[in-house]
Amino acid sequence: MKSSLFAVLACSASFAATVAAAEGNLNLYNYSGYISEDLVKKFEEKYDVKVTSDSYDSEETLLAKLKLGGAGYDFAVGSQAILPIIISEGLAENIGASAMPGYANVIPELQKPEWDPTGEYSIPYQWGTTNFAIDTDVVPASDSLKSLYEPDAALAGKINMFDSSSEVIAQASIYLGVPQCSEDPDQMQKVADLLMAQKPSVRSYSSKAGAIRDQLVAGEIAMSPLYSGSTMRGRELKPSLAYVYPKEGSLAWVDNAFVPKGAKNLENAKLFIAFLLEPENAAMNTNFLKYPSGISGAEAFYDAAIKDAPEMAAPATSPLVFKKTCGDAAVKLQDLIWTNLMK
Amino acid sequence: MARNSHSRIIGQFPGFGKFTFLFFVYLYLPIIVVMVLSFNASPAATVWGGFSLEWYGKALANADLRTAAWNSIQIAVSAALLSTVLATFAANTLHRLTGRKDATLAQGVIMLPLVLPEIVMAVALLSFFSSLGVSLGKGNLIIAHTLLCLPFAFLPIRARLQGMDASLTEAAADLYARPFSRFRHVTLPMLMPGIVSGFMLAFVVSMDNFTVSLLVSQAGSTTLPVFIFGMLRVGVTPDVNAASTLIILASTALVVVSFLLAGRNPK
Amino acid sequence: MSTPANQGKLAERAGMLPAALFVAAFLLVPLGLVVAYSFMPANSFGGVDPGFSTDAYRNVLYEQRLDGSFRLSAAYLLIVWRSIYVAGLTTLIVLAISLPVAIYIARQVPRRRTFLLLMVTIPFWANILIRTFAWILLLRDTGVINGFLTALGVISSPLPLLNTTGAVLVGLVYTFAPFMVLPIYGRMERLQQSQLEAAHDLYANRWQVFRHIVWPAALPGVVAGSLLTFIPCLGSLIAPELLGGGKQMMLGNLIYRQFSEARNWPFGAAIAVLLLVIVALIGLVQVYLARRKFAGKVA
Numbered sequence: 001m002k003s004s005l006f007a008v009l010a011c012s013a014s015f016a017a018t019v020a021a022a023e024g025n026l027n028l029y030n031y032s033g034y035i036s037e038d039l040v041k042k043f044e045e046k047y048d049v050k051v052t053s054d055s056y057d058s059e060e061t062l063l064a065k066l067k068l069g070g071a072g073y074d075f076a077v078g079s080q081a082i083l084p085i086i087i088s089e090g091l092a093e094n095i096g097a098s099a100m101p102g103y104a105n106v107i108p109e110l111q112k113p114e115w116d117p118t119g120e121y122s123i124p125y126q127w128g129t130t131n132f133a134i135d136t137d138v139v140p141a142s143d144s145l146k147s148l149y150e151p152d153a154a155l156a157g158k159i160n161m162f163d164s165s166s167e168v169i170a171q172a173s174i175y176l177g178v179p180q181c182s183e184d185p186d187q188m189q190k191v192a193d194l195l196m197a198q199k200p201s202v203r204s205y206s207s208k209a210g211a212i213r214d215q216l217v218a219g220e221i222a223m224s225p226l227y228s229g230s231t232m233r234g235r236e237l238k239p240s241l242a243y244v245y246p247k248e249g250s251l252a253w254v255d256n257a258f259v260p261k262g263a264k265n266l267e268n269a270k271l272f273i274a275f276l277l278e279p280e281n282a283a284m285n286t287n288f289l290k291y292p293s294g295i296s297g298a299e300a301f302y303d304a305a306i307k308d309a310p311e312m313a314a315p316a317t318s319p320l321v322f323k324k325t326c327g328d329a330a331v332k333l334q335d336l337i338w339t340n341l342m343k
Numbered sequence: 344m345a346r347n348s349h350s351r352i353i354g355q356f357p358g359f360g361k362f363t364f365l366f367f368v369y370l371y372l373p374i375i376v377v378m379v380l381s382f383n384a385s386p387a388a389t390v391w392g393g394f395s396l397e398w399y400g401k402a403l404a405n406a407d408l409r410t411a412a413w414n415s416i417q418i419a420v421s422a423a424l425l426s427t428v429l430a431t432f433a434a435n436t437l438h439r440l441t442g443r444k445d446a447t448l449a450q451g452v453i454m455l456p457l458v459l460p461e462i463v464m465a466v467a468l469l470s471f472f473s474s475l476g477v478s479l480g481k482g483n484l485i486i487a488h489t490l491l492c493l494p495f496a497f498l499p500i501r502a503r504l505q506g507m508d509a510s511l512t513e514a515a516a517d518l519y520a521r522p523f524s525r526f527r528h529v530t531l532p533m534l535m536p537g538i539v540s541g542f543m544l545a546f547v548v549s550m551d552n553f554t555v556s557l558l559v560s561q562a563g564s565t566t567l568p569v570f571i572f573g574m575l576r577v578g579v580t581p582d583v584n585a586a587s588t589l590i591i592l593a594s595t596a597l598v599v600v601s602f603l604l605a606g607r608n609p610k
Numbered sequence: 611m612s613t614p615a616n617q618g619k620l621a622e623r624a625g626m627l628p629a630a631l632f633v634a635a636f637l638l639v640p641l642g643l644v645v646a647y648s649f650m651p652a653n654s655f656g657g658v659d660p661g662f663s664t665d666a667y668r669n670v671l672y673e674q675r676l677d678g679s680f681r682l683s684a685a686y687l688l689i690v691w692r693s694i695y696v697a698g699l700t701t702l703i704v705l706a707i708s709l710p711v712a713i714y715i716a717r718q719v720p721r722r723r724t725f726l727l728l729m730v731t732i733p734f735w736a737n738i739l740i741r742t743f744a745w746i747l748l749l750r751d752t753g754v755i756n757g758f759l760t761a762l763g764v765i766s767s768p769l770p771l772l773n774t775t776g777a778v779l780v781g782l783v784y785t786f787a788p789f790m791v792l793p794i795y796g797r798m799e800r801l802q803q804s805q806l807e808a809a810h811d812l813y814a815n816r817w818q819v820f821r822h823i824v825w826p827a828a829l830p831g832v833v834a835g836s837l838l839t840f841i842p843c844l845g846s847l848i849a850p851e852l853l854g855g856g857k858q859m860m861l862g863n864l865i866y867r868q869f870s871e872a873r874n875w876p877f878g879a880a881i882a883v884l885l886l887v888i889v890a891l892i893g894l895v896q897v898y899l900a901r902r903k904f905a906g907k908v909a
Contacts, residue, residue: 027562032573037406053407054565055573060870064656065561067473072480072562085655157770163856165871204773204855208575220751328654335872342859343685356816359714363726366711369784370733373744376754380747429629436625445623449630455637458837459889460845462862463882466869467640470647470879473657490636493629522621547735554847554862558869571739575852587740594735602728 026268028053029062029073029260033210036288043275049268058164058207059325066091066260073260074269077125080254081325083115092121093259095270102277107296110254122256123273124294126229126285129250129314130167130323133212133231137240138222143317145175145246148223149194156201160212160224163205165338166331167251168195170323171225174249181326183333192337199341216241228311229290236305243311245318252320254294374591381584398585408586411570418481418566419549422488423496427542429489430496434537435530438504457494464491465558472559481564487555492545499544503537543601547594641886648879656873666880686864690884693861696775697843700782701836707783708790708835713824715791716798727795734788742852745781746772749853773855781849786842790835797831798824833899841889861885 026043028035032055040051054073056062059082066076066086078086086092097103098112098119110127112119132148139147139155149172151159162168172194173180178187203221206212213234215221226234231243257276259269275281282293283301292312293299299307306312314320326334381399385392402408433453440446456464468487477483515529531538553568560569567590574583648666650658670686715726733741748754749771756768771777801824809823847862859867861881868878 029562032570040406052410052563054560054562055570057573058871060656060873064870067656072478089655163851199857202857203770204857206851206856211575215750218750218752328652331654331873335867335874338867338872339685339689339859339864342857342863343688356710356713356820359710362710363714366707366787367729370730370787373741373748373784374733374736376747377740377744429632432625433629436623440622440626446626449626452630452633452638453626455633458841458893459637460841460862460885462845462847462865463641463644463885463889464637466865466878466882467637467644469869470643470875471636471640474643486636490633493633497629551735551737553738554866558866568737568739571737571743575739575743583743587737587743590740591736594737595732598728598732598735602724 024049024268025074025265026051026272027072027074027265029065029076030055031057031077034077034289036284038288039281039284042281042284043272046275047268047271049265049271063091072262072264074263074265075257075272076260077255077257078122079323080113080115080256081323083122083256083258085325086258087116087121091261093261093263093266093269094120095259095266095273096120097123097273100270100274100277102274105277105279105282105295105297107294110294113254115254116256122258123277125255125257125276126289126291127252127254127294128228128291129245129252129320130171130225130227131246131250131318132244133216133224133226133234134242134244135216135219135222135238135240136242141242142244143247145171145248147244148225149175149198151198151201151223153201155222157203158222159198159202160215160221161198161202161205162207162225164207165334166326167207167225167323169334169337171251174251174321175246177248180321180324181330183327183329185333188333188337192340195337195341205342227291232290232306232309232311235311245314247317249321250314250318252314252322254322377584378588378591380581381588383581383584385581398581399589401582402585402589405582405586407565408570408574411565411567412590414481414564415550415567418484418488418564419546421481421485422492422549423542423545425485425489426492426496426545427500427538430493430500430541430545431531431534431538434497434500434504435526435534438501453497454494456491461491461552461554465555468555469558478561480561483559483561484556484564484566487559488549488552491552491555492548495548496541496545499540500534500537503534503540507533539601543597547597550594644879644882644886648876648883650876652874652876654873656869656875658875663876666874666876669877670880670884686881689859689861689864690888692858693844694888696778696782696860697840697846700779700786700843701840703779703783704786704790704839705832705836708787708794709828709832712791712794712828712831713798716795716801723799727792730788730791733784738785738848741784742781742848745777745784745853749777749780772853773857775854775858777853778849781853782843782846785849786839789838790832793834793838794828794831797828801827833896837892837896841892844888845885 026049028040028051030053034055035053040053043049044051056065059079062076062078063082063085066073067089083092103111103119103123106124110124113124116122132145134142134147138158140152148159169191170180172178172191173182173187176187176190176194178184178191182188209227209230212221212224212226213230216224216226216234217238226243228243231241235241235243257273259266259273263269276285277295279293279295279297280301282295283298285291286293286298287301287303287306290306290309290311380391382394382396383391384395384397430453433449437446437450464487468483468490472478472483479486511529511533515525519525519528551568552566553572556566556569557572560566565573571583571586574586647658649662649664651661651663651665653659672683711730715723715730718726746753750756751768751770751772753772755771756765759765760768805823806819809819813819813822844860845862845865846860847866850856850858850860850863856863865878865881865885868874868881872878
């Protein structure tokens with residue numbers, strides 16, 4: 001009894017003594033599952049670096065964790081909406097990305113973009129749209145957000161909505177023709193009324209893309225906002241799923257790879273960024289995640305099923321509307337709308 | 344479970360046996376479902392498609408899952424160890440001082456983490472670490488978990504002390520002049536079952552914790568529950584079932600072992 | 611008083627100091643900080659700015675309307691009320707379930723008793739996310755329960771079980787049942803067989819035995835178990851989100867939201883303070899009951 005306890009204690013003491021060494025490591029901070037494991041493995045083998053990952057559930061969490069300072073991440077992914085804040089708040093390392101030899105591979109539209117005008121801090125990771133998925137066996141074909149926000153009575157209880165106020169309100173604003181991040185009470189009241197009227201038809205509010213895809217495939221829900229890549233992954237399991245490009249516009253995003261300030265393994269982080277600039281590697285992510293890459297030349301390495309998939313490119317009929325990060329006043333209005341929706 | 348045994352039970356409240364049986368069905372049904380579905384060959388989470396070990400292969404090959412499990416174990420062992428040491432000394436002292444005002448107060452303070460809603464502690468620790476800029480990697484979580492584990496480590500030790508024969512400690516007081524020798528040679532060995540059980544409870548409380556871990560974790564300290572939460576976000580795939588089954592089996596084994604250990608030393 | 615006596619007094623207490631100081635440093639100080647944060651202006655990107663502001667508390671009662679004016683609003687009080695209601699209902703259900711179970715287990719022979727107790731605790735040791743996830747597998751439209759009922763021909767289309775308040779209750783009751791069974795069992799175990807036999811001679815029926823002997827004996831366990839259920843329930847985060855479908859917030863979700871997406875730490879802190887006040891009030895009631903010699907200790 002006594003000896004066994006001491007064995008336990010001795011064991012645990014040795015655990016506690018295992019403080020992570022910082023040699024040859026790379027700490028990724030990313031949405032969970034938002035990277036190809038094969039890609040990580042390839043990098044580990046090529047450079048003999050041990051890669052570990054932590055995940056966040058929303059960009060706000062990412063921002064909060066980075067603001068905590070020295071959280072110890074070497075690599076993170078942030079959208080065009082949040083990147084200007086991250087750069088202006090001094091939360092990203094200047095890695096001179098645009099001077100890297102591989103930067104020429106970045107597709108011209110995304111070189112030195114609006115959100116990183118010097119291109120020194122980031123490179124595009126993946127980009128895509130946030131529209132909605134429908135089960136065409138249940139929901140009539142659609143080209144409008146009307147189907148989602150003013151749903152047919154027959155679809156009551158078959159709809160999931162995101163539980164992220166910023167995404168839902170951005171999409172609802174597109175539908176109503178209200179500018180994004182509006183601080184105009186009248187406009188926001190319209191958004192509030194729309195969501196309130198929609199709620200009785202909504203079965204659940206969840207942003208868990210995987211769970212949404214799973215429920216769509218199982219036929220438990222028939223319509224939900226969803227990302228283009230997630231829809232494609234669902235469609236491979238259930239062909240009746242379709243991704244709708246609304247005529248009002250597609251909510252678009254570009255995720256960017258950057259290095260958080262104070263990274264402990266700066267050189268490895270730069271190696272990894274350069275690694276991601278190679279078309280073959282960028283394509284590994286696309287093949288796994290099913291979002292278009294920001295690297296030109298990656299198309300040559302795409303899987304056949306992806307190349308012509310409708311989810312990969314928005315048609316001209318659905319103009320891209322890039323999501324913004326709103327200011328204080330707008331966030332407050334949005335929170336008010338959301339709390340009243342959920343009270 | 345509710346079968347009639349050959350015991351000398353006086354059936355004071357008939358029907359309670361059947362009720363208890365139903366209670367156990369309620370307790371075990373979800374666990375059994377997860378275990379059965381972990382052997383499901385079909386990728387759809389709830390449609391049976393034949394027997395397969397595929398998901399175990401997937402779960403075990405998932406490097407992030409392994410890292411998260413290892414993080415959890417490191418944090419849980421450290422937190423359980425720290426909290427058990429703190430709790431042992433505290434319980435011993437508080438037992439001696441039972442009834443004194445300051446001892447009652449101290450006991451109340453030590454029990455606080457048990458009676459506060461976890462979300463409140465989580466935001467308190469988040470505010471604390473962020474305002475001080477404390478960034479110790481896993482250290483932050485070890486501190487947070489030690490706090491949460493403290494009452495769970497404390498209770499079994501305190502209970503053990505209350506069950507102990509006071510005359511023994513008095514005899515020990517005659518035998519050993521120095522309080523520390525007394526503690527080392529008499530009290531500690533007698534306390535061992537309580538300490539082991541406190542350590543185990545603390546360990547599991549740490550392994551199980553989600554809310555505080557979600558808010559307080561830093562680079563390289565994603566724990567198993569936080570990782571599983573992320574997995575649920577990406578997709579309810581059957582490898583979650585397989586990973587869950589492994590975790591359930593591991594924790595059950597741990598409970599049974601600690602139970603057997605404690606059982607060897609009946610009060 | 612002489613100096614050596616004081617030194618002795620301190621030495622006597624030395625053992626409890628590390629634990630008490632640890633809690634003071636890493637819980638009481640952080641809680642103080644939460645109170646402080648609740649009186650500060652919000653930083654746009656999470657955290658707080660220096661300064662003093664009571665906006666957070668005004669927001670609890672007064673809703674700033676979309677046009678900037680203020681009006682009395684019940685939105686947050688409704689969330690508070692729902693949390694208390696759900697936590698209270700959970701506690702009652704847990705009590706109703708646990709009482710017979712604890713009494714039954716306590717009346718078994720010792721070996722069987724320990725085995726059953728172990729069986730009660732094992733599910734609790736499985737991870738909370740796994741337990742919640744397991745309930746999703748059971749309750750969803752294509753889940754085990756609906757599949758079973760459909761196969762039996764009892765229903766033709768799946769019952770909406772998931773994403774309901776009922777699902778939240780099922781998950782919470784599941785989580786907290788052991789916290790009630792164990793303390794009640796602890797009290798029932800002390801009840802002597804002879805006492806019960808005497809009671810059966812004394813009272814006419816089982817109900818009277820229950821009322822006069824069993825219930826008073828179980829009461830301290832009931833109080834402890836209720837506290838251990840009610841308070842964590844108030845701040846629960848997972849069950850409303852995963853089982854309730856995120857349709858109705860509870861206090862835990864509201865606080866978490868303020869510290870994440872809503873980026874309003876002071877308001878989240880103010881709600882946390884509100885929750886603390888509720889817990890403190892419960893604590894006062896418990897102290898009052900303890901004075902009446904009920905709750906000696908928690909386990």
